[in-house]
Amino acid sequence: MRVLVTGGAGFIGSAVVRHLTLDKGYKVLNIDKLTYAGTLGSLKSVENNDLHQFLRADIRDRQVIADAFAEFRPDRVMHLAAESHVDRSIAAAQDFIETNVLGTFNMLECARNYWQSLASDARERFRFLHVSTDEVYGSLEAGELFSEKTPYDPSSPYSASKAASDHLAKAWARTYDLPVLVSNCSNNYGPFHFPEKLIPLTILNALEGKPLRIYGDGQNVRDWLYVDDHARALDLIAAHGKAGETYNVGGRNERRNIDVVHRICDILDKLVFAGRPRRELIEFVADRPGHDFRYAIDATKLETELGWKALETFESGLEKTIRWYLSNEWWWASVRGNFDGAHLGVPTTGQRV
Numbered sequence: 309m310r311v312l313v314t315g316g317a318g319f320i321g322s323a324v325v326r327h328l329t330l331d332k333g334y335k336v337l338n339i340d341k342l343t344y345a346g347t348l349g350s351l352k353s354v355e356n357n358d359l360h361q362f363l364r365a366d367i368r369d370r371q372v373i374a375d376a377f378a379e380f381r382p383d384r385v386m387h388l389a390a391e392s393h394v395d396r397s398i399a400a401a402q403d404f405i406e407t408n409v410l411g412t413f414n415m416l417e418c419a420r421n422y423w424q425s426l427a428s429d430a431r432e433r434f435r436f437l438h439v440s441t442d443e444v445y446g447s448l449e450a451g452e453l454f455s456e457k458t459p460y461d462p463s464s465p466y467s468a469s470k471a472a473s474d475h476l477a478k479a480w481a482r483t484y485d486l487p488v489l490v491s492n493c494s495n496n497y498g499p500f501h502f503p504e505k506l507i508p509l510t511i512l513n514a515l516e517g518k519p520l521r522i523y524g525d526g527q528n529v530r531d532w533l534y535v536d537d538h539a540r541a542l543d544l545i546a547a548h549g550k551a552g553e554t555y556n557v558g559g560r561n562e563r564r565n566i567d568v569v570h571r572i573c574d575i576l577d578k579l580v581f582a583g584r585p586r587r588e589l590i591e592f593v594a595d596r597p598g599h600d601f602r603y604a605i606d607a608t609k610l611e612t613e614l615g616w617k618a619l620e621t622f623e624s625g626l627e628k629t630i631r632w633y634l635s636n637e638w639w640w641a642s643v644r645g646n647f648d649g650a651h652l653g654v655p656t657t658g659q660r661v
Contacts, residue, residue, distance in 0.1 A: 309332070309334040309335070309383055309384070310334070310335045310336075310337070310380060310381060310382045310383050310384075311328055311334050311335070311336050311337070311382060311383065311384045311385070311386060311546075312336075312337045312339065312376065312377070312380060312382035312384070312385045312386070313325055313328070313336055313337070313338050313339070313385075313386045313388065314339045314340070314367055314385075314386070314387045314388055314389035314415065315339075315340055315346070315387075315388035315389030315390060316336070316338030316339065316340050316351070316362075316388070317338065317340035317342055317346035317347055317348055317350060317351060317362075318340065318345055318346045318350075318388065318389075318392075318502075319345070319350070319496065319498075319500055319501045319502055319535065320388055320439070320493075320496055320535055320538060320539070321338075321340065321346075321388040321389070322350035322351055322500055323498065323499075323500070323535045323536055323538070323539040324386060324388065324539045324542055324543070325338050325351060325354060325360065326351075326353060326354060326539070327536070327539040327540060327543060328543065329354050329357055329359040329360050330353065330354065330357075332543065333359065334359065335359050335361075336359060336360050336361065337361045337363060337376060337380040337382065338351070338360060338361065338362045338363065339363045339365050339367065339373070339376060339389070340362070340363075340364065340365075340389065341364065341365065341366045341367070341389070342364055343391075344502075344646040345392070345393075345502045345504075345646075347639075347642070347643050348362070349500075349638075349639050349642060349643070350500040350639070361380070363376060366411075367389050367407070367411040367412075367414055367415055368406065368407070368410055368411045368414050369414075370414055370417070370418065373414060373415065373418045374418045374421065374422075377418050377419065377421075377422040378422065382422075382434075383430075383433055383434060383435075384434070384435045384436075384437065384546050384547075385415070385419055385435070385436045385437065386437045386439065386542060386546055387412065387415050387436065387437065387438050387439060388439045389407065389411060389415075390407060390408050390411075390439075390470065390473075391403050391404045391407045391408055391466065391469070392441075392466065393466065393504055393505070394443075394464045394466045394467070394596070395504070395596065396466075396504075397464055397465035397466035397469070398464060398465060398596065398597060398598075401465035401469075404465050404466055404469040405465075405469055405472075407469075408466075408469035408470055408472070408473050409469055409472045409473055409476070412438065412473035412476055412477065413473075413476055415436075416436070416476060416477065416480045416486065416488075419436050419486065420480060420484055420486050423436075423486060423487075434487055435487050435488075435489060435546050435547075435549075435551065436477075436486060436487060436488045436489070437488075437489045437490075437491065437542060437545060437546045437549075438473065438474065438477035438488060438489070438490045438491070439491050439493070439542060440470050440473065440474050440490060440491060440492045440493070441467065441470050441492060441493060442454050442492050442493060442494050442495075442531070442556070442558070442603050442605055443462065443463075443464070443466065443467035443470065443600065443603065444460050444462050444467050444470050444471040444474055444492060445458045445459075445460060445461060445462075445492070445603075446460070446461030446462060446463055446467075446600060447461075447463065447600035447601045447602060447603075448601070448602045448603060448604055449602070450602070452604070453604050453605065453606035454492070454556060454558075454603065454604060454605050454606060455556065455606045455608075455609075456492075456553075456554040456555065456556055456609055460474070460475075463598040463599075463600050464598050464600075474490055474492075477490050478490060478552075478554075481551065481552045482552070487551035487552075488551065488552065489545055489546065489549045489550075489551060489552070489553060489554070489555065490553075490554045490555075491541070491542060491545055491554070491555050491556070491557055492554065492555075492556050492557070492605075493533060493538055493541075493556075493557040493558065493605070494530065494531035494532065494533045494557070494558040494559060494603060494604075494605045495530040495531060495532050495533065495603070496532075496533050496534070496535045496538055497532055497533070497534065497535065497625065497626070497629055498534050498535035498536060498625065498628075498629050498632075499535070499629060499632040499633075499636070500535075500639065501535070501629075502643060502646075503640060503643070503644055506530075506565065506568060506569075507568065507572065507626070507629065508629075508633065508640070510568070510569050510572045511572055511576070511629070511630055511633050512633065512640060512644065513589070514572060514573055514576050514586045514589060515576065515580065515633075515634075517582065517589065518589065519589055519590075519591045520569055520573075520586075520589045520590045520591065521591045521592070521593045522565055522566060522569060522590060522591070522592050522593070523565070523592075523593060523594075523595045523596055523599060524592065524594075524595035524599065525566075525592060526564060526565045526566030526569070526592065527564055527565070527566065527601075528564065528565050528599060528600070528601055528602065529562050529563065529564050529565075529601065529602040529603065529604070530562070530563065530565070530568075530602075530603050531558045531559060531560070531561060531562050531603055531604045531605050532559050532561040532562075532563060532568075532622050532625075532626075533557065533558055533559035533561070533605075533618065534559065534618065534619075534620035534625035534628075534629075536619075536620070537559065537618040537619055537620055537625075538557055540616065540619075541555075541557045541610060541616050542557075544610075544614050544615075544616050545557075545610070545614065548614050549614065555609055555610045555614070556605045556606060556607055556609065556610065557605065557607060557610060557616075558604070558605025558606070558607040559605075559618045559620075559622065559625075560605075560607065560618070561618075561621065561622035562602075562604050563622060566590075568626075569590060570587060571623075571626060572586075572626070572630065573585065573586035573587045573589070573590075574586075574587075575626065575627055575630050576630060579630065579631070579634065580634065
């Protein structure tokens with residue numbers, strides 16, 4: 309099996325690459341631009357693995373991507389490359405439109421041209437998995453869940469750009485019969501997570517005794533999914549999902565932001581005592597514009613049709629994640645300089661959690 313992965317030096321992408329090469333024995337071409345959130349350090353375990361080939365490239369570069377298809381000749385494409393941080397999209401939306409929309413368009417066109425050149429049996433096997441987010445659905449009221457039929461209602465430049473790319477992927481399936489699948493996932497967490505996001509930044513700031521600043525009153529709810537569980541799900545969808553279908557991937561682990569931060573503080577207090585409870589570091593700051601209140605995924609379709617099940621609970625996954633950060637300063641110290649901790653989308657200074 310030959311799989312072309314875009315964004316494979318990022319957080320979720322690197323987990324996918326490690327799973328495909330180390331667990332499944334697939335040959336992988338990993339295409340990544342190596343922006344601030346992509347690092348080859350996340351691929352250290354496969355850096356000398358003959359199954360892993362790395363190409364530093366921009367997915368908007370039509371000729372480079374077309375050549376990559378022609379030379380590598382993938383059986384599958386797993387398209388994860390994207391700008392993904394809401395705060396950054398509020399401050400600078402253009403990068404999100406160019407990468408997430410135009411980059412996806414370019415990937416679809418290169419894939420379509422390559423697919424049309426294949427012999428009939430190879431065309432039948434080929435799949436293009438477009439990896440997206442639950443944020444395209446907007447915000448939920450209490451008791452509701454996002455399903456694959458939920459109407460799109462994006463709130464931020466980031467989620468709008470991902471919604472646009474989802475529509476492109478589905479249109480290429482309907483118009484050109486390109487065997488495209490789309491996945492929409494809930495919030496991921498785990499090792500190698502760039503420390504601008506809630507969990508890794510809270511872990512590192514709490515370790516260093518810095519303020520743990522939380523948007524609004526901390527009541528916003530997210531559904532948390534351990535990244536290795538997500539990687540397994542994506543492989544399963546690409547292998548056995550039905551072309552043209554959408555699959556939601558969620559951990560069934562809803563937590564308020566304040567509860568997530570509290571739990572991180574409590575685990576760290578148990579593992580590395582700091583002289584006083586780390587909960588005392590918590591501060592609340594002005595909420596960001598367009599902040600969705602609640603996300604929650606209904607993963608029934610994935611669980612029943614493809615037999616996927618998350619292996620980590622939030623409690624087991626979070627402690628595993630914290631222990632990983634305690635043991636891997638070599639990784640996070642090298643990447644943390646790429647983020648100053650500011651609230652990028654809000655006219656307020658300070659560390660974001």
